[in-house]
Amino acid sequence: MKVVVSIFVNPTQFSIGEDLDKYPRQLEADLAKLQPLGVDCVFIPSQMDMYPGDSLCHVEPSKFSGISEGIARPDFFRGVATVVCKLFNIVQPSQAFFGQKDISQCILVRRMVQDLNMPVQVQVCSTIRELSGLAMSSRNAYLSASERSAASVLFRALHGAKLHCEKEGPQRTVSREDIIVIAESILLSEPLVTRIEYISVASHEDMTEVHRYDGTAGGVIISAAVRIGTVRLIDNVLVGECSKHILG
Numbered sequence: 001m002k003v004v005v006s007i008f009v010n011p012t013q014f015s016i017g018e019d020l021d022k023y024p025r026q027l028e029a030d031l032a033k034l035q036p037l038g039v040d041c042v043f044i045p046s047q048m049d050m051y052p053g054d055s056l057c058h059v060e061p062s063k064f065s066g067i068s069e070g071i072a073r074p075d076f077f078r079g080v081a082t083v084v085c086k087l088f089n090i091v092q093p094s095q096a097f098f099g100q101k102d103i104s105q106c107i108l109v110r111r112m113v114q115d116l117n118m119p120v121q122v123q124v125c126s127t128i129r130e131l132s133g134l135a136m137s138s139r140n141a142y143l144s145a146s147e148r149s150a151a152s153v154l155f156r157a158l159h160g161a162k163l164h165c166e167k168e169g170p171q172r173t174v175s176r177e178d179i180i181v182i183a184e185s186i187l188l189s190e191p192l193v194t195r196i197e198y199i200s201v202a203s204h205e206d207m208t209e210v211h212r213y214d215g216t217a218g219g220v221i222i223s224a225a226v227r228i229g230t231v232r233l234i235d236n237v238l239v240g241e242c243s244k245h246i247l248g
Contacts, residue, residue, distance in 0.1 A: 002040040004091050011047060012058075013079025024141045043091060050086060058082040061108055067207040068200040069104045069234070072225055080105050081112055088120055096120050100246065101127045101135045103221055103236045104207050107246075111206065124246050127235070129155065135235045142231040150192035151228045157186035158237045161222050165239050170215035176201045179213060179222060187226060197225040197232070204242045215240050 007030055014020040027044070034042060059081035064070045070077050088096070098106045106124045113120050128136045133155035134148070143151055161183040165174045180199045187193050200223045203210055213220050219240025226233055238246055 001094075003038065004041045004043055004093065005034055005039050006043040006045075006087055006091065008043075008045055008050065008083070008087075010050070010079055010083040012051070012082060013073075013076050015073060015075045018073075024138045026138075026141075043087075045090075050083065059085050059112065061112065063206065063208075064104070064108055067104060067202065068198040068209070068223070069207075069225065072197050077104070077108055081108060084109050085112065085116075085118075088118060093120055095123060097123050097125055099127060100124050100238075101137065101235060103223060103246070107204070107207055126247060133159070135233075137233065139231060139233065143228065147192055147229045147231060150190050151231075151233060153187060153190040153193060154224060154226055154228075154233055154235045155237075157183040158222050158224060158235055160186050162237045162239050165213045165220075165222075166215070170240065172213075172215050174213045176209070176211050176213075183222065183224060187224070192228050193226055194229060195227040197227070199224045204238070204245045213239060218242060218245065221246075 007027065009020070009023055009025060011020055014023075031042065058078055061077050061081045064077040065074065096109070098109060100106065106122070110122045112118070113122055130136060132149070132152035134140065134152045135155065140148065140151070161179045164182050165172065165179065179201050183199050184196060187196055200207075200221070201210055201213065202208060202221045202223065204219065204221055207221070210220055219238065219242030221236055221242060222239055223234065223236035
């Protein structure tokens with residue numbers, strides 16, 4: 001088996017006014033990290049390679065336009081689905097690995113593979129975190145020292161909501177409203193949180209919002225998007241049996 005890593009900043013998943021032009025690009029650092037890992041090939045297409053002209057076709061995951069991240073970023077999921085489909089067609093992988101931090105993308109890609117009969121096994125890998133709990137992300141490079149310290153509040157808020165759901169065992173039922181109140185209260189305790197875009201309590205099957213956490217019904221995904229200063233960060237936790245469905 002050969003291991004291929006793709007590196008591509010995809011323009012079609014950025015909306016007008018987002019940070020495409022200044023998005024962190026650290027190719028040399030990325031290649032240095034890959035060198036000792038036994039990677040056989042690094043695929044680094046240009047924008048012209050991936051989008052050589054006016055395209056007539058794209059992949060439209062219409063249901064995802066209504067989930068929390070889709071409402072916040074209207075063009076995002078069409079861009080993700082289209083570029084991943086193109087990458088799968090070019091590379092022809094038997095297995096593909098995605099990070100849990102971008103949980104909506106992970107679920108979208110799994111559903112696309114299922115719905116379009118793609119011969120790819122999609123594996124979701126646990127989020128890699130800094131010691132503070134902050135999920136590692138390219139956008140962390142935007143954070144100042146004080147913002148980076150404050151940014152750990154996002155994971156604390158989500159983890160606090162997760163503990164509240166699970167503290168009395170699998171029979172516990174917690175309303176969506178209670179989960180959001182707990183996460184929101186922790187986020188609002190940090191002055192450098194300038195905006196809470198959303199806190200989501202969603203199904204692991206399609207990221208649609210649910211009314212409650214029920215420990216006997218497969219668990220939920222609690223996710224959020226916040227601004228630390230001007231920097232947008234996302235994160236999520238898997239609650240109850242949900243981790244078996246996502247990471248299993």
